Amino acid sequence: MQNRKNATSNPTQLFNFYKDSSLARMINFINEAVVVLDANGSIEMLNTNAANLLGNQRDALLGENLLELAVDETGHVQSQMMRCLTNASSNIIDSPPFEVRLATTEFKKSGLSVELSISSLPEELSSSNTLFLCILRDLTLHKAEYVSLKRKAETDYLTGLANRHRFADYLSEQWERCDEDNLPLSIIFIDIDHFKVFNDEYGHIAGDRCLKRIGETLSLSLPNRDTLAARYGGEEFALILPNCSAQTAQLLAIRIKRHLNQLSARHFTMLSNSKLTVSMGVATHDQNRYESKDALLKAADTLLYQAKSQGRDQICYL
Structure with missing residues (x-):
């Protein structure tokens, strides 16, 4: 050369x-x-x-x-x-x-x-x-391709909401951020009342329609882009609300419950006009109230089951 x-x-x-x-x-x-x-x-x-x-x-x-x-x-x-x-x-x-x-x-x-x-x-x-x-x-x-796969891995196929895995990751992220910035962090648990009876009476196709419609309603009810709505499991849903006080979380829970109560079995089965009801538990971490994110989750879960044990179709919060 x-x-x-x-x-x-x-x-x-x-x-x-x-x-x-x-x-x-x-x-x-x-x-x-x-x-x-x-x-x-x-x-x-x-x-x-x-x-x-x-x-x-x-x-x-x-x-x-x-x-x-x-x-x-x-x-x-x-x-x-x-x-x-x-x-x-x-x-x-x-x-x-x-x-x-x-x-x-x-x-x-x-x-x-x-x-x-x-x-x-x-x-x-x-x-x-x-x-x-x-x-x-x-x-x-x-x-x-990575973004698409990541979205699929973090999304509940039926409702389009975040899945349990994404919920856990996001809660960890927001717990650290809110704790560092001294901001409140609220959790809302939502459970459909008597959903097993609904499934048995109308079938799983109607049950899936019901879950999907609730997912859509929750998505439309989110107050801002930082809020995450997830299908927590089965007929149970959960919201993560960063920088959200207890009072604001309670007001949001009341509004969501009202929207969900407006849905009826007619939306999913065309056979009945029975009322759809939900039970809810609301917990807020503020001023070092809970020692860990797991303690906050447990509190919200306990309040949810308190609402169910007291007759369902209600919201419990501390």
Whole structure:
């Protein structure tokens, strides 16, 4: 291979310098977006996949510095990329692939999310100039799939509310946040009265319609985006209300109960106009009232069963 120092710095001529090399032929056969960088991060070569990913013509990208395409005002990402180049030059590959946002034609401001990995090239491929192989993988589809799977893993299929797993995680998050900021945290438990009898009389299809309609009603009754409604199990539902005082939680419980009581069996069976009722328990953590989130949950659960034992169709709170 001829010496690169004799090649001009013009991007087109720079590409012509490399185009017949074994390295150029190799990266064009790799089914990945591949960029070849020098020690400063400047793009010496790239294949068609990389050009398409970065949304520009190959000739226009030659000579550009990949570090300058990184979208990060703090400079942390650029520092990490430079550190990888330095390590790779010493044959020390101690950092796994990492996520970077790169400015492209389509994603100029927000940046396209890619996974980036850097490794050194053998001297016979680098000639007299040390070069590095950089592989870029588009994370857009991966992230969309992850978000979709995460949503499914955290959602109750029938009602569309959060499931028990998401409820537990969110309660832990909000317990720590409210405790740190000295804010109240309220829990509302809701149980459909005599739901087993309803299921036995009208069938599970009607029962599922009932649960779904209650889920919809709860979703429409949430006071703000920080409130989480979940199907806690079977015919039991639960609300997490961050920064919600006992009085506000009680008023919300009264309003929700009124909305649920407006539903009747006719909505689900077309056979009866019997009234649908629920029992509710409301507990609020404020001023260090409970020592743990589990104690708060237990209090709300105890109040729910107190409402059921006292005749159902009522709200109990401390």
